[in-house]
Amino acid sequence: MHKMMKLTLASGLMAMATVTTLPAWAQMQAPAAQRSAHEQAARELYRTIVGFRTARGHKQVPAMVSYLKGELVKAGFPESDISITDYDSDGEPTQGLMVTFRAKGKPKAGPIVLLGHMDVVEALPEDWERPPFTLTEEDGYFFGRGTLDNKYGIASLSHTFIRLKKEGWTPKRDLVLVFSGDEETGMISTRAQAKFVAETIKPALVLNSDAGGIRLTEDFKPIMFGVQAAEKTFATFELTVTNPGGHSSRPRADNAIYELASALKAIEAYRFPVRDNAITRGSFAELGKITPGPLGEAMLAFSANPADEAARATLLASPAANMLSTTCVATMLKGGHAENALPQSATATVNCRIFPGEGGAAATQATLEKVIGNDNVIFKLDTDVVESPASTLNAEVLGAVKAGVHARFTDMVIAPYMEAGGTDGMHYRALGMNTVAISGAAMRDADMFAHGLNERIRVEDFYAGLDHWYLILKHLAN
Structure with missing residues (x-):
């Protein structure tokens, strides 16, 4: 449940006879602009995971898990540091994925757990203007179910792990990706993962990709970075x-x-x-x-x-x-x-x-x-209620957030806020783990379509946000 406060046309024109045979969304779709190798890799990962229909009823979460595991293994993560767990989410099979980026030698500080959820709210193709499970680049936006909630977070964190591993960087404390498979429904995987993390990993910090981020005015001026530190x-x-x-x-x-x-x-x-x-x-x-x-x-x-x-x-x-x-x-x-x-x-x-x-x-x-x-x-x-206390934005996290945010927007105001919606983070707070959400997304109120039709994120903000977690993790684990 991504909760924020939440393209150019192709340069080469298609022949008119060809264009008229395509649906409107396809006529408008543009290829990726010339980007760096790591940007193109991030886009491809994003495109692929948006293509998995991980809404309830389609049983696509395991396929997405398999894809992500393959990409992480290719980057150099040993299979022994990748854990896949099966869950029964109210009668439907799903999976959770955990990946450990191990410190070299004795860790200099406690582990950091990084949260995201792989499932999405259902999207009916007949209701959308574009295919919801195809990443469509149009009019300066990426459209598709999960482009924000929360496949943006999954893509950002996964790509950052892959990028850092390929660079040969080694953290001085363990970093652990914890991706759930049914946050939008029963949260069975979430609850089990939170319990495991509390009892086994015992993290010093839990950072969530499913909320927070940069608030933009209607004319795209950045005005504040929100840190989600509490949930109703x-x-x-x-x-x-x-x-x-x-x-x-x-x-x-x-x-x-x-x-x-x-x-x-x-x-x-x-x-x-x-x-x-x-x-x-x-x-x-x-x-x-x-x-x-x-x-x-x-x-x-x-x-x-x-x-x-x-x-x-x-x-x-x-x-x-x-x-x-x-x-x-x-x-x-x-x-x-x-x-x-x-x-x-x-x-x-x-x-x-x-x-x-x-x-x-x-x-x-x-x-x-x-x-x-x-x-x-x-x-x-009619619900299994989870009450969670507010978290604190401590100096360590604030310094890391500044490293990630001020690289894009100098002197950006950073402020905590309380979420009216709910995320995986509530289960971690309820078990005593200080948990804050610090997505790299930037968005106007007018572009917040998570759970709705034509979900989207600006293309330039997608690419600009790729350094967000990269800088934060280097700050926290260097």
Whole structure:
């Protein structure tokens, strides 16, 4: 679940008769520009892994794992340092991949674990303007499912390992790639890998490629590098109302659909209390400096005094509101069994993103029950909830991030933030491992299409980001 704050045309024209026989996306596709050998290698790796349909139901993760292993072995990694683990993810086979870049001699510091996920959200070709599982270069962008979430991270980390190995570089501490196979669904591989890492590798740092990155303005001006240091707790509830029903010609006072609708309207109207922590205060302090007008002023005021009512009101009316509190929203609905019968049951799915330290799923359910005020509405927790604390952006990681980011953008503001979505990182934090996400991606809000149609990343940002992990790992392990 990649969570960021998240081409030129071919110079040689095809003959018109040929062009008109191709679909629109193919007419626009351009070959890769002249690039260095390592850039071309990175593009080829990226192109190949985007081509694996690693969405649930297609069982393509093992094929992608096999490809990545082959590339790493060709680069010089011994098979003994590559581990592939099979998992059953809610009835579907998947795999996890772990690769160790070993220090020479006695390590000078504790290991660093690097996270990414190989699976993607499904993309239906009939809904897309271009084939979702073909890397398409068009109008200055790479299009395709996973081009951001999270095959960009997988490609960046894998290519960096291959590049460093081919250069003959040796780290002074162990570096370990840990790629999961079902982050977008059951996270079975994620949980197992996190447990193994905590018990066996015992890392000094865990760095995630699936969030964070450079925020661009609408005219592509870089304004901030976000370090994801906390995540809200993900919890989904099913709310159900039942009654005996009956014939639709004889309406009764207690209609299950109406009762459920009233409950959902109560949830819609409720606002959880405003909360803050060091991560959100620090985030607003930096965002406020680069956000113009009253919103920027409110960010600065809130960071200095979270009790400032005027600042709260301004932030709550803005897209920044999800950083201020727990949120719960209805996402799915079903009810009734026949058009001429009163409903015997009605069920809604309500998804909550719970502010860290808020008391978790149990406290959130208790609040919703009180807000609804109807004992006929039965709650069922539909997720295996993982509550994780906030991480810290320590001096070692901050120095490494500066090495990676300031090489591209001098004096770029670097600030922590809290993710409203969820990543593999939550499971590592929950087991006590300090985990921050520092993707090299650069993106405008208008280009954030992760999980949606026509997912994309700018071509120039793909290539510019290839040194991101290269510089960070050299800084941390030299």
